[in-house]
Amino acid sequence: MNSVKALAESPDLSCIPSIYINSANSTEPPASDLQDAIPTIDFSLLTSDNPKLRSQVIQELYFACKDWGFFRVINHSVTESLMNMVIEKSKEFFDLRDEEKKEFEENGVLDPIRYGTSFNSKKDEIFYWRDYLKIIVHPEFNCPNKPLGLREVLLEYSKRTREVVKGLLSGISTSLGLDQCYVEKALKLESGLQILVANLYPPCPQPELAIGFPPHSDHGLLTLLINNGVGGLQIKHKGKWVNVNNDLPNSFLVNTADQLEIFSNGKFKSVEHRAIVNNAVTRLSVVVANGPSLDAVVEPAYKLVTEERCPSAYNPMKYKEYLEMQQGNQIIGKTCLDRVRV
Numbered sequence: 030m031n032s033v034k035a036l037a038e039s040p041d042l043s044c045i046p047s048i049y050i051n052s053a054n055s056t057e058p059p060a061s062d063l064q065d066a067i068p069t070i071d072f073s074l075l076t077s078d079n080p081k082l083r084s085q086v087i088q089e090l091y092f093a094c095k096d097w098g099f100f101r102v103i104n105h106s107v108t109e110s111l112m113n114m115v116i117e118k119s120k121e122f123f124d125l126r127d128e129e130k131k132e133f134e135e136n137g138v139l140d141p142i143r144y145g146t147s148f149n150s151k152k153d154e155i156f157y158w159r160d161y162l163k164i165i166v167h168p169e170f171n172c173p174n175k176p177l178g179l180r181e182v183l184l185e186y187s188k189r190t191r192e193v194v195k196g197l198l199s200g201i202s203t204s205l206g207l208d209q210c211y212v213e214k215a216l217k218l219e220s221g222l223q224i225l226v227a228n229l230y231p232p233c234p235q236p237e238l239a240i241g242f243p244p245h246s247d248h249g250l251l252t253l254l255i256n257n258g259v260g261g262l263q264i265k266h267k268g269k270w271v272n273v274n275n276d277l278p279n280s281f282l283v284n285t286a287d288q289l290e291i292f293s294n295g296k297f298k299s300v301e302h303r304a305i306v307n308n309a310v311t312r313l314s315v316v317v318a319n320g321p322s323l324d325a326v327v328e329p330a331y332k333l334v335t336e337e338r339c340p341s342a343y344n345p346m347k348y349k350e351y352l353e354m355q356q357g358n359q360i361i362g363k364t365c366l367d368r369v370r371v
């Protein structure tokens with residue numbers, strides 16, 4: 030595997046190889062800065078003793094999912110020092126020697142540990158300026174045996190982030206007029222799939238020609254993102270690409286993903302996002318994708334279809350099949366969701 034990290038570190042790289050040239054860059058309008066602030070959800074209010082505060086935050090969650098598909102979560106139980114350790118240990122993984130990382134190279138979509146470059150280098154027509162490490166951390170916890178300490182940090186992070194996701198999904202369930210445990214039970218979250226993805230975007234000598242992560246939506250229910258303080262994430266909001274700034278310490282950036290769009294029968298849309306690169310500093314993001322159980326069949330919630338008399342807009346599909354379809358092909362916007370849309 031030829032990592033972008035090794036390429037970016039080659040001594041006299043001034044032009045990027047043509048395989049990295051993303052022709053869409055020249056046709057897409059540049060992103061603008063956001064006019065309105067991304068919604069912020071105070072997680073602690075979801076379990077407040079005060080029913081008024083609880084119902085208020087559930088309503089905020091509803092509109093954050095419906096109008097944005099992106100929100101920040103504050104006052105959760107994950108400490109800033111744990112978040113920093115996750116970033117630091119992920120960086121140490123990428124800093125291992127190539128021979129050490131080689132044993133984790135991707136062989137198949139459902140491999141528990143996958144180190145690779147681009148998105149799906151066997152299928153990608155152009156390559157993305159990104160190396161990655163993907164680890165299935167639930168229902169079974171997996172982890173590379175190096176660097177030292179990675180395992181402890183990721184195990185703790187996986188547990189903590191699952192608690193946050195559980196709380197958010199019970200709020201979302203309520204906000205959809207369903208029982209607060211409805212999502213959890215229907216999608217068997219006890220054995221829900223959780224994949225941790227570390228994305229490394231080294232400095233790129235021609236950032237305007239390359240792309241770190243092309244426009245896409247995520248496969249699961251909710252994705253939690255943190256990064257090393259370097260900007261680069263852009264989301265599509267009201268039809269336009271906008272920059273997401275890192276302006277709130279100790280917060281998660283959360284986005285709605287495909288299975289939540291399906292489950293909510295399209296009430297909540299999975300949001301498209303992408304990552305651009307820069308020529309000065311390495312960007313590192315750590316994303317936790319939280320999905321249903323692999324054997325859960327996902328379809329619009331029965332109650333939403335019957336009580337609201339909205340015909341089902343998505344065909345049922347086992348999450349495992351959806352995941353294999355999304356991870357095993359090229360990633361192009363929301364084309365994967367189109368395949369299950371009625």
Ligand SMILES: O=C(O)CCC(=O)C(=O)O
Pocket residue numbers: 226228242247254261262302303304314316
């Ligand atoms: O690096 C980022 O900010 C985005 C990464 C991402 O979208 C993903 O891993 O699905």
Ligand SMILES: [Fe+2]
Pocket residue numbers: 245246247302
């Ligand atoms: Fe993503």
